[in-house]
Amino acid sequence: MSQDAVIGIIGGHGWMGRSLGIALLERNVVPAGRLVVSSRSGSHEAYRDWPDVRCATDNRELVELADVIVLSMRPEDLASVDIAAHDKLVISLLAMASSQEISSQVGSCRVVRAMPNAAAEIHRAYFPWFASQQVTDADKRLVQALLASCGTARELPTERDLDYLTALSGAGPAYPALLAQSMLEHARQMGIADDIALEAVMQTLVGGSLLLERLGTDPGDMVERLIAYDGTTAKGLRTMLDEGIGQAIHRGLDAAHRAASGSR
Secondary structure (H helix, E strand, O other): OOOOOOEEEEOOOOHHHHHHHHHHHHOOOOOHHHEEEEOOOOOOHHHOOOOOOEEEOOHHHHHHHOOEEEEOOOHHHHHHOOOOOOOOEEEEOOOOOOHHHHHHHHOOOOEEEEOOOHHHHHOOEEEEEEEOOOOOHHHHHHHHHHHHOOEEEEEOOOHHHHHHHHHHHHHOOHHHHHHHHHHHHHHHHOOOOHHHHHHHHHHHHHHHHHHHHHHOOOHHHHHHHHHHHOOHHHHHHHHHHHOOHHHHHHHHHHHHHHHHHOOO
């Protein structure tokens, strides 16, 4: 079905819109001639390898051309989106904007909220999504195909779940980056050369994450196994746990979740 629908990405030259658009093209999910992107400047630079992609300078023009409309802009810009979607399928990539808010702004009840993260750029995003009641089964199959082009897409049972995952998986590299920054600072304090410190931290985090992914088990099992081994890593883990690393992470996620859900 994705081969027949025209996909329009409002904000198709921004970071996420561009990542999605290029993933759709690179993975042959959507033919170039069935992709329309909006750009205030009219630039086609991001899609220069696909000359059949159409570029609209006006969002209303894009809506007229497209069967499916993707909203990819900053949440604060939603109020300035002046379109009439006429109950076309709308996929919102905006944080902090509910399905009802999206529906009221764009004039469609067929709304899907989705939350990508920065790994979409390398086709490794986790892409949870929630569909309003008016979204059909055929719509859902199309949404799954479109979003899975960027990584792993997963339909959620409630909008509340999406608000939470906006705080958790929507953060993308932010939380690993915070851990990497702290580890890197410590290595430098211990006199390790910058290039070696950075290499050691990145390989430790990336390699460890890939191993956890391959094992597919509860990460807590690995923590318990290493603590039980009672080696140098166990000493570090016990100290971090005693210092409250778990509680600090929970408080941070709570704060991000409150921001994502607003007053809902």
